[in-house]
Amino acid sequence: MSLDKAQARPARVIVVGNEKGGSGKSTVAMHVAVALVKARQKIATIDLDSRQRSLTHYVENRRTWGERIGRELDGPQHLCIDAAAGGESEACAALVDAVDALAESHSFIVIDTPGHDGSLSRLAHSMADTLITPLNDSFVDFDVLGTVDPETFAVSDISHYSTMVQDVRRQRAQHDGGAIDWLVMRNRLSMLGTRNKRLVGTALEELSRRLQFRTIEGFAERMIFREFYPRGLTALDDFNEVTLGTRPTLSHATARQEVANLLNSVNLGSLSPAVETPAAESSADTDRHAA
Numbered sequence: 105m106s107l108d109k110a111q112a113r114p115a116r117v118i119v120v121g122n123e124k125g126g127s128g129k130s131t132v133a134m135h136v137a138v139a140l141v142k143a144r145q146k147i148a149t150i151d152l153d154s155r156q157r158s159l160t161h162y163v164e165n166r167r168t169w170g171e172r173i174g175r176e177l178d179g180p181q182h183l184c185i186d187a188a189a190g191g192e193s194e195a196c197a198a199l200v201d202a203v204d205a206l207a208e209s210h211s212f213i214v215i216d217t218p219g220h221d222g223s224l225s226r227l228a229h230s231m232a233d234t235l236i237t238p239l240n241d242s243f244v245d246f247d248v249l250g251t252v253d254p255e256t257f258a259v260s261d262i263s264h265y266s267t268m269v270q271d272v273r274r275q276r277a278q279h280d281g282g283a284i285d286w287l288v289m290r291n292r293l294s295m296l297g298t299r300n301k302r303l304v305g306t307a308l309e310e311l312s313r314r315l316q317f318r319t320i321e322g323f324a325e326r327m328i329f330r331e332f333y334p335r336g337l338t339a340l341d342d343f344n345e346v347t348l349g350t351r352p353t354l355s356h357a358t359a360r361q362e363v364a365n366l367l368n369s370v371n372l373g374s375l376s377p378a379v380e381t382p383a384a385e386s387s388a389d390t391d392r393h394a395a
Contacts, residue, residue: 117232121232123248136370139363139367140212149214151185152185154185185224192224234284237289250262290319320366335349
């Protein structure tokens with residue numbers, strides 16, 4: 105890929121990446137994409153995980169649910185690139201061609217990457233103007249970024265994924281002076297002030313100074329985000345019984361505020377849709393400690 109060509113593209117490329125699966129990449133990608141659609145931007149999404157196809161299924165679920173309830177649920181133009189069809193070299197060429205073509209008619213391109221290293225994932229990272237790395241709030245997941253001393257929990261070294269991001273940032277800067285704004289998003293946060301939460305936060309702060317990324321708070325561990333997926337919904341959709349298929353609760357309202365905080369951190373500026381608190385039942389937030 106020509107990095108000079110990537111920098112010249114008119115569309116802003118947002119990549120959601122992490123080499124560890126189960127961190128919530130597809131949920132983040134879908135929420136960012138739908139937020140931009142609701143801000144009246146023309147959005148395209150690309151799924152590079154042709155095996156799991158989580159983002160692809162999310163988009164398909166949204167279309168199917170909209171047809172079932174008789175309402176149009178706006179979504180992005182979507183593409184899934186199959187790396188297995190012709191090998192990674194063909195997939196890389198297909199990604200470059202797709203981004204070049206989509207950039208001519210879209211303001212933003214959101215790319216969801218697979219949970220493993222490879223040429224296709226590295227290429228996508230090198231295209232990013234903004235890189236969002238969701239990270240489950242535990243040292244098991246922190247290990248993809250860095251290692252810590254087992255006694256003091258101080259950062260002792262950086263790990264494979266951080267090294268890869270450093271490499272693509274360096275390549276980008278050397279070619280055209282372009283910069284990748286890297287955000288590490290603490291996902292599935294505990295709602296309690298635990299010792300683990302404090303230690304992970306301290307380690308991330310230390311690592312952020314070393315690697316020059318921004319740390320942001322993401323989504324708490326709440327069941328509502330898992331319930332959105334089969335219907336292709338997001339916390340930004342209309343909160344009514346027809347769209348949701350159930351009555352809105354306090355969980356919906358809290359989830360929407362968490363998404364608003366994420367969007368503000370991504371620096372979408374005036375593009376971020378207004379967030380209103382929906383009418384909700386006075387029920388307990390039953391998903392607080394969902395597994």
